[in-house]
Amino acid sequence: MKYVNRPARWYCLALVVFAADQTAKTWIHLTTLLGWSREVAPFFSLVHVLNPGAAFSFLAGTGGWQRWFFLAIALGASAWLAWLLAKPVRSLEGLAYSLILGGALGNAFDRAVRGSVIDYLDFHLHGWHWPAFNIADMAIVGGAVGLIASSVLGHREANTSSRRHT
Numbered sequence: 378m379k380y381v382n383r384p385a386r387w388y389c390l391a392l393v394v395f396a397a398d399q400t401a402k403t404w405i406h407l408t409t410l411l412g413w414s415r416e417v418a419p420f421f422s423l424v425h426v427l428n429p430g431a432a433f434s435f436l437a438g439t440g441g442w443q444r445w446f447f448l449a450i451a452l453g454a455s456a457w458l459a460w461l462l463a464k465p466v467r468s469l470e471g472l473a474y475s476l477i478l479g480g481a482l483g484n485a486f487d488r489a490v491r492g493s494v495i496d497y498l499d500f501h502l503h504g505w506h507w508p509a510f511n512i513a514d515m516a517i518v519g520g521a522v523g524l525i526a527s528s529v530l531g532h533r534e535a536n537t538s539s540r541r542h543t
Contacts, residue, residue: 380465387462387475394479398512399486402495414499421500426509427493444488451485467531473523476516483513 405425413425429444458478462471487494496509 380467381471382465383471384463387466387471387478388459390472390475391458391462391479391482394476394512394516395482395486398480398483398516401497401512402483402487405495405497406491420502421498424497424499424509426496427491428496428509429493444492448485448488451481451488455481455485467527469523469527469530473520473527476520476523478520480513480516480520483511483516 405423409425411425411427414422415424416422455478458474458481462474462478466474484494494511494513496511496514498511498515499509500507
């Protein structure tokens with residue numbers, strides 16, 4: 378396993394994710410009305426919706442306390458991820474942590490400034506809609522997939538290495 382210490386690279390990637398997410402959300406916010414929808418393809422629409430909850434609108438209708446709860450979780454997770462990225466990490470782990478960090482900060486910014494997260498990507502098929510999401514959400518999911526892959530690949534690599542030494 379090769380561990381590298383390149384925190385500047387990882388922080389820059391997180392910043393790019395954050396900037397892309399906020400640019401898209403700001404464009405949606407400034408150019409469309411809440412509730413707006415435009416079909417782009419038979420299975421995909423751009424929309425303007427607010428999500429006061431978490432993934433799949435979890436806790437969306439609980440009276441407002443969830444804004445601060447999810448903001449605290451996002452900021453705590455972001456601080457932890459920034460600390461992890463300051464240490465030597467494997468490349469895939471660094472990529473994954475950076476994606477999650479940028480996504481968490483993007484959604485945290487929305488909660489702090491706007492009160493809710495702006496979602497704008499809506500995939501649908503025959504009247505069934507996947508919950509709308511945004512670039513930050515994609516980065517978080519991509520980072521989680523990267524962490525799983527890193528774990529599987531690291532486990533496989535460790536097993537191969539231990540077999541060579543026995």
